[in-house]
Amino acid sequence: MTGFSFFERNKIQRNLQEQAYDLVIVGGGITGAGIALDAASRGLKTALLEKNDFAFGTSSRSTKLIHGGLRYLKQLEFGLVKEVGSERAVVHKLAPHLVVPEKMLLPLSDKKGLGYWVTSIGLKIYDWLAGVRPEDQRRMLTRAQTLRREPLLRKDEVKGGAIYAEYRTDDARLTVEIMKAAERHGADVLNYASVSEFIYAEDKVSGVCWRDELGGQEYTVRAKAVVNATGPWVDELRTLNNSRQGKRLHLTKGVHIVVPFEKLPVRQAIYFDTDDGRMIFAIPRGRTTYIGTTDTNYDGDKDNVFTTREDAAYLVHAVNTTFPKAALSLNDIESSWAGLRPLIHEEGKSASGLSRKDEIFESATGLISIAGGKLTGYRKMAERVVNLLVRTHFRDRDLKPCHTTRIMLGGDAFSGKREVRRYLQKIKRRLPPAFPPLTARYLVENYGKQTGEILQRFEAKASPLKNEIDLLKAELWFSVHHEMICKLEDFFIRRTGMLYFNIAAVNLSKAVVAEEMRDYFGWDENRMLLELESLDRQVRNVTAFKA
Ligand code: FAD
Numbered sequence: 001m002t003g004f005s006f007f008e009r010n011k012i013q014r015n016l017q018e019q020a021y022d023l024v025i026v027g028g029g030i031t032g033a034g035i036a037l038d039a040a041s042r043g044l045k046t047a048l049l050e051k052n053d054f055a056f057g058t059s060s061r062s063t064k065l066i067h068g069g070l071r072y073l074k075q076l077e078f079g080l081v082k083e084v085g086s087e088r089a090v091v092h093k094l095a096p097h098l099v100v101p102e103k104m105l106l107p108l109s110d111k112k113g114l115g116y117w118v119t120s121i122g123l124k125i126y127d128w129l130a131g132v133r134p135e136d137q138r139r140m141l142t143r144a145q146t147l148r149r150e151p152l153l154r155k156d157e158v159k160g161g162a163i164y165a166e167y168r169t170d171d172a173r174l175t176v177e178i179m180k181a182a183e184r185h186g187a188d189v190l191n192y193a194s195v196s197e198f199i200y201a202e203d204k205v206s207g208v209c210w211r212d213e214l215g216g217q218e219y220t221v222r223a224k225a226v227v228n229a230t231g232p233w234v235d236e237l238r239t240l241n242n243s244r245q246g247k248r249l250h251l252t253k254g255v256h257i258v259v260p261f262e263k264l265p266v267r268q269a270i271y272f273d274t275d276d277g278r279m280i281f282a283i284p285r286g287r288t289t290y291i292g293t294t295d296t297n298y299d300g301d302k303d304n305v306f307t308t309r310e311d312a313a314y315l316v317h318a319v320n321t322t323f324p325k326a327a328l329s330l331n332d333i334e335s336s337w338a339g340l341r342p343l344i345h346e347e348g349k350s351a352s353g354l355s356r357k358d359e360i361f362e363s364a365t366g367l368i369s370i371a372g373g374k375l376t377g378y379r380k381m382a383e384r385v386v387n388l389l390v391r392t393h394f395r396d397r398d399l400k401p402c403h404t405t406r407i408m409l410g411g412d413a414f415s416g417k418r419e420v421r422r423y424l425q426k427i428k429r430r431l432p433p434a435f436p437p438l439t440a441r442y443l444v445e446n447y448g449k450q451t452g453e454i455l456q457r458f459e460a461k462a463s464p465l466k467n468e469i470d471l472l473k474a475e476l477w478f479s480v481h482h483e484m485i486c487k488l489e490d491f492f493i494r495r496t497g498m499l500y501f502n503i504a505a506v507n508l509s510k511a512v513v514a515e516e517m518r519d520y521f522g523w524d525e526n527r528m529l530l531e532l533e534s535l536d537r538q539v540r541n542v543t544a545f546k547a
Contacts, residue, residue, distance in 0.1 A: 004180050005481050006521065013212065013219065015188050021047045021223040023389065024208055026195045026237060028052075029059035030175045030375050032229035034382035034404075036182035036189060041407060042386060042399045046187040047221055049210050051194030052303075053490045054179050057231045059375065060172035060494050061305075061339025063256065063281055063292055066091050066099050066376045067166045068130045070271070071279055072356060073122050074114075078129060080357050084376040085130025088167050091379065095169075095177060095409040097420045097448040101136070102168045102283075105270045107146055107322070109157040112273035116140070116160050123164050136165040150267055152323040168269065168283065171375055172494040173446055176483055177409040178378070185407075192486055198226065198241055204366045205241065214486060225393045227385060228369035232302050232340040243363030249371055250345035250354055251299065255311040256292030258335040258500055264289040264319060264326045274318045278352060282319065286438050288334065288501050291315050295351045298340055307336040309545040335503045335542045342371045360385060366392070379404050411450035420444065427451055432466045439471070446496070447478070454478045472509055473516055480520050488514055488531040489538050499538060510535055 023039050025032045028050025040046040050056070068085030069077075092099040106123075108116055123138035139162065146161030147153060183189055192213040199207035199220060207222040228237040232251050238244040261284060269283045282291045294311050309330070316328045343354040358373030358381050368388065373381050383402045390399060414420050428440040443451040458466075458474035479485045479495045491513060493499045498506050510532060518528050 003482050004183050004484050006484060006486050007481075008484075009190070009214075012188050012190050016047055016190070016210075016221045017219055019045070019188075021045045021188075021221065022394065023047070023225045023227065024049065024221055024223040025227045025229055026208065027057075027228065027230035027233070028054040028175075028179065028189065028191060029057050029229065029231050030055070030171065030178065030378040031059075031231065031370060031373065031381060032227075033059075033175050033178040033182060034378035035227055035229055035370075035385050036187045037178050037185065037407065038379075038382040038386045038402055038404050039389070040182050040185040040187040041403060042390075042401070043397070044386075044389075044394065044399065046182070047223065048179075048182070048187060048189040049193040049195055049208070049221075050189075050191045051213065053191050053487065053494055054189075054484070055172035055175035055494050057233070057302075058339045058342065059175045059231070061254075061256075061337045062171045062375050063254075063283070064169055064171050065102075065166055065281070065283075066169050068126060068376070069356060069374065070123075070126055070164070073126055075353070075355070077355060077357065080355070080377075081126060082129040083380055084374050085126065085132075087376050087380060088130065090405055091169075091174075091376065092167055093416075094405075094407070095174065095448065096414045096417050097423075097444055098174055098177065098410055098446070099167045099169045100445060101417065102166050102269050103163050104166045105146070105149055105268055106162040106164065107150070107153050107158050107270065107272055108160045108162065109273070110159055111157060112275070112277075113279075119162055123162055126164065132165055138162055138164040150270060152264075152266060152325055154322065154324055166269070168285075169375075170446065170497055172497065174375070174409070176495065180483070181407055181409055191484060191490075195237070198365075198367065200365060203364075205363075225389050226367055227389070228367055229385075231342045231371070234342060234369050234371040238361065238363070238367070238369055241363050241365060241367045243361070243365065243367060243369075247359065247361065248345050250343045250351075251297070251302070252341045252343060252351040252354070253296050253298040253305060253311075253338055254293035254341060255307045255315065255338045256290050256336060257307065257312055257315050257333045258288045258290045258503075259328060259332045260334060261287055261289050263328060263332045264291070264323065266323075272318075272322045275321060280315070280318050282323075286442060286501055290500070291319055295341075297351050302340060304541075305338045305340055306541055307338045307545050311338070312336065312545040330545065333543070333545075335500050336545070337500055337542060344372050358384075360388060362388075362392075368392075410448040412448070414448065420448075423449065423451075427455070430455055431471075435468065435471075439468075450478065450482070453482075468505075469509060469512055472505075472513065476513055476516055480517070488517060488535045491517075492535060493538065499542060503539065503542070506535070506539065 022044040025048040036048045127137045141161040197209040361369040462470035
């Protein structure tokens with residue numbers, strides 16, 4: 001069996017023990033994945049170790065937008081807006097099925113926000129900085145046009161609106177697809193591999209000690225350079241390296257809640273002002289709408305970050321103030337997630353006031369750490385880190401220049417959004433007519449043309465009923481053989497997003513999926529029970545605030 005799968009684990013572990021690498025990356029979020037792809041595709045022998053599943057940290061708990069960060073304009077962060085704004089089109093081109101254009105509605109009122117003219121000029125600057133194509137540039141709306149677009153808005157408050165262009169994505173899937181591309185370019189990447197110590201040679205970092213979190217054994221891996229891309233954990237590794245001096249991380253927590261679409265049936269994504277001067281997204285996604293985010297200082301357990309009742313109540317209040325007809329209550333919330341922003345501390349600044357810019361720290365022993373930044377900017381961040389590595393460690397090597405703008409993600413490439421639409425129609429026709437209409441869209445947006453392989457398996461193996469469980473089994477087969485899942489929760493959280501966007505189906509299908517995984521991986525009954533218990537814990541975690 002070959003491919004990006006659990007079945008390759010022994011081979012990868014052997015490689016890590018026996019081979020000497022140019023680069024070891026610690027951390028398998030989007031930052032680490034981006035660096036692995038950039039480095040491997042330039043010709044560096046690259047390894048990546050992630051202590052949990054890929055995208056376990058912030059990279060599965062963002063707002064899931066590839067966006068220019070409109071609110072950073074308020075903070076006069078022109079450089080950041082220009083970089084991430086322009087990157088949107090690049091990431092869309094690399095995965096047009098997974099990074100999907102989304103028109104955002106910005107309702108305007110006299111009481112909150114910046115008002116009509118400042119917003120109009122601000123969005124113009126935003127479009128200009130990000131190089132947005134004329135047809136996608138901002139459009140200002142009258143009060144009547146705004147209310148027609150979104151009848152749920154408060155009629156007595158809305159004075160007008162604006163429409164501007166962003167992209168939505170699935171953060172964890174994007175991370176996994178970048179990781180798969182890195183592996184295709186020769187990187188050895190492993191999840192459930194936690195780094196516990198650095199190795200030094202002549203006072204320079206020359207590798208890491210790591211532990212196989214599935215098997216329990218400890219190993220070392222040698223490399224000419226080590227990059228710390230551990231997001232919220234960056235300072236922990238800097239402490240291990242005795243280099244946590246000068247700037248330090250400042251973690252803030254951001255929460256999203258998920259409600260059934262019919263509870264907040266917004267007609268498109270909306271970015272609205274809150275009473276306390278912040279801005280919040282309400283984004284329709286399949287059978288749900290999700291709402292976020294909060295921004296509060298955090299110094300708790302980084303491995304267990306939850307939505308509290310207070311977080312959920314804050315978001316419910318914000319929704320009810322802007323969309324009174326929704327009359328949401330905590331009981332309407334189906335699921336939630338909470339993530340940590342790994343920001344750089346600035347004295348005297350509030351959580352929301354901190355810059356989202358990334359920064360690179362180089363320690364005296366040569367450890368390179370990168371923190372801050374955005375999902376959207378992962379490719380440019382990776383380019384900067386690898387450029388630095390080339391200058392500091394690999395000057396004498398004949399490496400290719402960065403060419404990640406041309407490495408397509410997520411299976412065979414689409415030529416653009418038109419082809420994605422045609423492919424979607426094809427998939428709709430191929431699915432049994434009894435399937436919900438959203439299924440085809442879910443498959444194509446998650447898997448792109450890899451959907452073909454999933455459907456082939458479904459068509460070959462489905463029971464005579466050809467039902468949704470058969471399709472889920474085919475998806476599981478794909479995740480097992482091509483997406484390196486090791487645990488039940490990897491499948492339900494970071495490959496399919498079901499824990500967030502279809503939690504009822506998790507409860508209905510978890511036993512069947514666990515049995516299939518037992519057969520694939522040879523689990524005994526005890527392991528299967530542990531997996532189910534652990535998944536149940538995750539289900540409780542995303543709904544704990546209801547207690
Ligand atoms: P992470 O994703 O946290 O990855 C770090 C990884 O390192 C983790 O998986 C962790 O398990 C691993 N690790 C830690 N210690 C070790 C160790 N010792 N050994 C091995 N592995 C280790 N950006 C956008 O562009 N668009 C958005 O819509 C957006 N929304 C956001 C909303 C919220 C609420 C938050 C919190 C952030 C948002 N961001 C957004 C920012 C973006 O999500 C982050 O910048 C990005 O995901 C950070 O990725 P990362 O790889 O640096 O960190």
